[in-house]
Amino acid sequence: MITLRLGDAELPGDLAIPDGAGGVVLFAHGSGDPRDRAVAGGLNAAGMGTLLLDLLTDREDQFDRLTAALRFDLELLTLRLIGAIDRFTEGLESAPHTAGLPIGLLGAGTGAAAALAASAARPRVGAVVSRGGRPDLAGPSLPRVRVPVLLIAGDRGAELRRLNERAARKLDTSEVHVVSGAGHRFEEPGALEEVTTQAADWFNRHL
Template identity: 60%
Template sequence: MILEAVSLPADGSTNAGDLVVPPDARGVVLFAHGSGSSRHSPRNKAVAAALQRAGLGTLLMDLLTVQEERVDAVTAEHRFDIGLLGRRLVAAIDWLEEHPATATVPVGLFGASTGAAAALVAAAERPARVHSVVSRGGRPDLADQALPHVQAPVLLIVGGDDTEVLRLNREAAGLLRTPHRVHVVLGATHLFEEPGALEEVAEVAGEWFLRPGADGSEDAWQ
């Protein structure tokens, strides 16, 4: 098991990340947190732990530098800059291709809130490396023109009581040209704080990342 605190490139600066790679990992999932959050998000950490138990590596990273986070805490100007966040994820995908523990394994993306839009932008930019995308309570609509260019299969997980976000997800799904599905967690709100809601997110995300290939192969990540 590899547990490593890492520094990732960020437009001339660096962002902090936490890399975990279990033995014989079948892939690595890069997390993109949502508005005003960080790699310490307890919800993303819980999902990451479940994916690690399933045999996947995980990389949780801060999408903003320390200085940008200070500005964003006051102005909220960076958290909705999908172009910026998408570039940071693309740089992280490229970094994973250079790291000895993850260079040869496929990459999945797990995005929450605005991070889901950034994940879809990054998936469109790196179609050969990104094999699967999962959004949790995300804003895929903010990915806008990137949506038709995503080639990786996409799972959109939304709380059943998060009605406006659910509407936006269904509209965004209509613009995807790749295999996709909207999974509704009944009774859940935006943060999936209801009993059992986050566990359902982790379960369906793991199934999506490790689903059988469309050609009937045992592992879609191979």
């Protein structure tokens, strides 16, 4: 566990960096999501470091569970993620074995929109992956994203797939990967494994 101390919050996260890592992927989610943990384990096995990050404090998370208000506060989530990137980058550069490592971002739901907006603001970010995300919510940030973006959607969520395809047309470099037989949570047998394989290949190619 590590803690990133920002101006308005202290954000907990789980960090894993394998020997010889080709980069570090920040998960714009919660460290308690078992799907994120499964994908992170696959990325670690593929030679990528990972940081599972909570963008909300415990108190904010409790409030959001009751109101569902903060998960759609894109300004808050984006600013938190930008602050986390800055603070985490300082830590990477302070250690000889991690200095210069490229950074990728992975988000789902509104976390994907925050990841896209943050990548537009921070050139250190080298690639982004959206897992069943809402990239359309990044709105005016989309045309300013200059890094390669992989948008992963399930073919059982037609509306979400259309939103991803529409957002892809506004991105400079992007690809949409549709997981056959999967919904937006990728709970079907083999679906999350396919997500992990696609994400690992994307980050290894572009970081």
